[in-house]
Amino acid sequence: MSTNLLEHARGLRRSGRLEARLDEIIAGLPDQDDDTVCRIGQLLVTADAGAVAENHPALPTATVSVIGSSTLAPIRAPLAGMLGFRGFVPTIHVGDYAQYMAELLTGVDGEAEADAIVCVLDGQEVFRRLPAVWTPEQVADAWAAVLDELVVAVSGLRERSTCPVLLTTVELPPRRMAEIVDMTSRTQLSLVWREANSKLLRVSQELPGVYVIDSAPIVAQAGSLADERLAAYAQIRFSENYFTELGREIAAIVAALRGRTSKCLVVDLDGTMWGEVLSEVGPTGVVSGEGPVGECFSAMQGVVRHLAAQGVLLAISSKNDDELVRTTLRDNANVDLAEDDFVAIAANWEPKPNNIEAIAQGLNIGLDSLVFVDDSISERGSVRTALPSVRVVAVDHKEPALHAHAVLRAGYFRSLHVTADDLERAERYRAETQRLEFQRSAGSITDYLVGLATRIDITEPTDAEVARISQITLRTNQFNTTTVRRDPGVVAALRDSADSAVFGVRCTDRYGDHGLIGAAFVDITSDAWHIDNFAMSCRVLGRNVEDAVIAWICRRAKDAGASAVTGTFLRSPKNAKAADLFAGLGFSTVSQSAQDASYRLELGDPPQLPPHIEVADHHALIVEGVPTP
Structure with a gap:
């Protein structure tokens, strides 16, 4: 075990300076072995969140609430350590023993601020519903009851909250299989258990914002599911290694939810x-x-x-x-x-x-x-x-x-969805080489912009495009006016609401298709449209695409009868490139502080569309721009 960082962290804890120097502890975690990461995780959960925020306002935080059917307190340290490994200051909430159903129905501790709610079930949740002498058919019935209750409860949570929910599949306890002596019944029990877990895995395809973690690879990596003594005496039905591997998996998914997927x-x-x-x-x-x-x-x-x-x-x-x-x-x-x-x-x-x-x-x-x-x-x-x-x-x-x-x-490349945009990424970056060569040969920046023949298409996203719109909010950090992250379920709900609109922005030029590169979220009222968030890939910055999108929104708002468009900018450690978007287009500053600003534009004279960009409007309201090939 690597002890230098651990001893350093312990020394900081003893001296009361852990919060002041937490950044260096988190920065050092990727160099450590699992045991050290988990031991430091135990210190991370003791850090005072207010003091950390005061000392390190730029450090990202992650909050995870864990509930389940057994004693889950031992996950706190490994999960905190693995979140720290991914660069987050962790906050971990652990629910009460076997109260997951009530918590899903009435409220999970930390639900309001959580980045994810994790529900960890174990096999005893099925077997506790059975008599001492049971059959595989009875196991199937008990599993059906567990699944029905779980789906209802998770659906209710998602109706009241946008917080993503992570479920785990349930491993068959080895002792339960050993209780069956004939091979036919053993086979039947295995089939029942696998079919139930298959149904559980499908929940993620049926409920937006719900993701299911397959426990089988975790057990294979951890080496064991549980310690029988801890299971019997303390109701801890998962081994230390299992919690470590599950913590790593949860941290990878949280990183994906927070847009920290490596590219x-x-x-x-x-x-x-x-x-x-x-x-x-x-x-x-x-x-x-x-x-x-x-x-x-x-x-x-x-x-x-x-x-x-x-x-x-x-x-x-x-x-x-x-x-x-x-x-x-x-x-x-x-x-x-x-x-x-x-x-x-x-x-x-x-x-x-x-x-x-x-x-x-x-x-x-x-x-x-x-x-x-x-x-x-x-x-x-x-x-x-x-x-x-x-x-x-x-x-x-x-x-x-x-x-x-x-x-x-470590799951550095974990993503919620692999989109068509992802699959075309390498080819687009190769095309970028041609653009750079053209830029070097162009006589002026104007010649370059006109010669690119940039065209943008602004439409409401189809069902197939919702995942990519979500991905833009999750992964785009530099040109993102509020850095509000939205999973696909939330994107779809906002798109379908009468009080809001979601617009996707596609961009092409003479060298190829950039794909779906921007997303705008708009709250709609009878007299004003509010740009709640606008995020755009940096690969098309420098050619006024962002100006064209906002100008298009303003013109569409005017055509819809609105008298003004408003916008918000929330500062983050990386989104300075978006800070002047609204002011640069003639919006008036309504309020401003070090952390945020709000803007308003009266629609008597909407912003002009950049002349070198063609805007193809599929709502037949605007077709402007005269690009020259």
Whole structure:
């Protein structure tokens, strides 16, 4: 166990300075083993939230309420530690023993401020409804009752609250299976249990804002479901390792809910993606694909390609000769990666922090969207020191069988939904290279903007687009007027309400389709429209797309009979780019403070649409702009 950070944190707790220096404790957690993360988590739950907020207003917080059918207090420390690992200051509420149904129906502790409510059920919740001597058929009936009650209660919670709900599938206690002696009944019990969990998993497809965690992989990783003695004496029906793995899973989902999904995986090559040193053995000499060690590296390459197929951007930062790297990717049949799999290749002898920073700038994404994996302790250390917001994953070239597990375990790339926009992301970033070349060749910024031939389409999102609209609110931090996060269920409800509207913004230009890049949420009254939130991808900043969207909203509001449009800006640590949106379009400042501002525009003369942008209005109200190809 790594003790330096733990002892440091304990010393800060004893001296009363933990809250003042909590940022450095949280920053150090990704370097620690699980035991240390959980032990520090025990200290994190004792931190005074007010003092932390006063000392570190920019540190993100995460609040999770955990309820269930057994004693769940032991999850508090590992869950807090894993949330800290993901960069959050944690607040954990744990419900009373076996009171989950009443809490779902009447109110969960911390529900109002929670980022997620987690309901953890165990097998005894089914078996407590059965007589001492039971049959698989009776188990099926008991399971049906549990599911019916759970769905009703969770549906009621979602009607009164927008808080996401996480449920866990329920593992069959090994002792219960051991009670059955004949193989036919054992098979029947397994079928009953699996079918019930399948129905539970489908709840996430039927109830918006509800997500179901499959417990089976967690048990496989944890090694055991429960300690029989703790289950009997303390009603703690899950093992310490189980709580640790469940805490990791919950933290990954909360990070996705809060828009902290990583977008780009930056990989080293020698010792990370293949064996041997390329500069010493040449393009055909690297180890990959053949033999046990080569197959391990090939498996790692397969995982990386699978991530890329789901929208994760791939980049290389390797101390190597560029041409050697490209030759290996092109010509070595045993390497299951190609040049085209990567949106950026930085193969040179420059410091890796410099290359990684350049990759982020070239892709126009934040450093906190990058995950870097390397087998070198010194390289990892240099990146952690110079770029603390980059997630760094350690692998060991002597143990390539563990590489893929190391990359996947933390769930850095976890997303609520993989959208069509995600799947097209790599191709769009390649097209961006052409835009940059055109920008360098353009005579002026005006020539560049006109020559891009930008067109935006503003429509209410279809059912298929709701997940992407939600994703924009979750992931967009820099150009986001209020940074209010909304899950797909909330987006759909606002779209369908008579008192509000949701608009999605698509953008294309002469080099390709940017996809669905913006989302605007509007509250509608008879005399005014209020822009509750407007978020837009940074990849189209710098060409006045945001101005065109707000101008379109103002004109549509006027056509609908409104006399004014209002807007709100809530400051966050990263959204300074959106601070001047309303004022820049002629809105008057109604009120302003260090944290927020409100604006109003009388609609006698709505803002003009930028002349170099074509706005295609599918409501037949506006078609303006005369872009020149």
